[in-house]
Amino acid sequence: MIRIAFCTALLFLTQLANAQSAKKPLRVGVVGLVHSHVHGILNKAFRQTGQTDIEIVGIAEPNRELAERFSKQYGYPMSLVYPTIAEMLDKTKPEAATDFGRIVDHKKTVEACAPRGIHVMVEKPLATSFADAKQMEALAKKNNIQLLTNYETTWYGSNHKAYAMADKEKAIGDLRKIVVHDGHQGPKEIGVNKEFLDWLTDPVTNGAGALFDFGCYGANLSTWLMHNQRPLSVMAVTQQIKPDIYPKVDDEGTIILTYPKTQTIIQASWNWPFARKDMEVYGQTGYVFTVDGTRMRIRLKDEKSERNAEATQADAPAADPFAYLAKLIHGETKPDELTSLENNVIVMEILDAARQSAKTGKAVLLKQKL
Known part of the structure; x- marks a missing residue:
């Protein structure tokens, strides 16, 4: 009886731990701040009290003045900001990256994230050329990552x-x-x-x-x-x-x-x-x-x-792209x-x-x- 009770308790604790783990926010790295759509994720992460979808663990932005301006606006610490994508990814180990840089740089983000197994969501459109899009597709498939494109109208x-x-x-x-x-x-x-x-x-x-x-x-x-x-x-x-x-x-x-x-x-x-x-x-x-x-x-x-x-x-x-991204990566929803x-x-x-x-x-x- 004691053995059965112990096993039952252990199973319950395991299920509880799994449930709590599933509810952890998605660890997200933000790549670039030069696209004004970035205000959506900054507002959600740093101003929306009680949200548990995402946690911004790092920001890659070489423009220090811009990063400081947004830091004052949203209240994030400048310790989150790194000058390069590679440094941000290696130091913070995000599960996914959201790209708010120039469209031409989307391919560089995928080139950095895909080999590290980090999922990517870029702002629309996917790339500046069909050739770049095909290369990004090949990288995503080779490294088995999600590569998503965010449009306001999807929501x-x-x-x-x-x-x-x-x-x-x-x-x-x-x-x-x-x-x-x-x-x-x-x-x-x-x-x-x-x-x-x-x-x-x-x-x-x-x-x-x-x-x-x-x-x-x-x-x-x-x-x-x-x-x-x-x-x-x-x-x-x-x-x-x-x-x-x-x-x-x-x-x-x-x-x-x-x-x-x-x-x-x-x-x-x-x-x-x-x-x-x-x-x-x-x-x-x-x-x-x-x-x-x-x-x-x-x-x-x-x-x-x-x-x-x-x-x-x-x-x-x-309700928004970042809630969807978290659910998708955590296996709680199907691809859109x-x-x-x-x-x-x-x-x-x-x-x-x-x-x-x-x-x-x-x-x-x-x-x-x-």
Whole structure:
């Protein structure tokens, strides 16, 4: 009896220890502070009381002045800051790294993290070229790490509800047209900080202007809705409406993707009168529009007019990307298609072709796999 009781107690303590271990925050290293989306993770880690999703164990940022400025703003100690990725990774041993640096540097982050077995989440888009994306994909697969791309729109309940209506419920019939609008008045116009503006408006460090900055959203959502089907062709037109503000890059871009029976139009702009991230999905028998993260407009077969609908945060895979990252790495949720590597390599193929099309004025035909 004593032996049975001892074994039972030991089993209970083991289960309790495992449960407590599973609840430990994900150890995260932040790579770069020059992307303004970094405020999301800094706010969550250092200001959101009671959150147990993540713990920032180190920050790699060579710009000491920028790191000190954010240290004063968020209250983190400067002892967390390291001048290089390698030093931060080796000294702090994070489970995952979140990249808030220049898009062109995403590959360097993967090159540093993958051999160390550290998972990576980068801000959208995945890379500045399709070639870099393929190299990053190979590194991630070779070292068996998660390589995710974060988009704000992944956490919109409206997008997931629209997908469910189109795909699982078949409520609007076969897809015929997808129209995605993304952008704002312009990065300088909305007052992004200098460190962000400097690289965002450089074609080498960002890949393009609005074409990449906001065209990636539509490519990501279209690839998702089309079940990772690559388009047959990519056609893009770009403009410099404000060359005095953005002399090196486009500030207006439109991309047309053709599929066998569907067409996607992506409207990416730094010239919208207001910030927007919305989508129109048309089927043979109805349509569903997303207005923002929750609001929707729907019209189905035999309905005489459209109606409003509401999605909730519960329709999305998680409340925010970092909560999702922690659950994924700890095995508490399944991979999300919008953040997936497979989707985002196709996104980069589309963006690379769009950049080429805008330069040549010709549609780019994508080679189809046999």
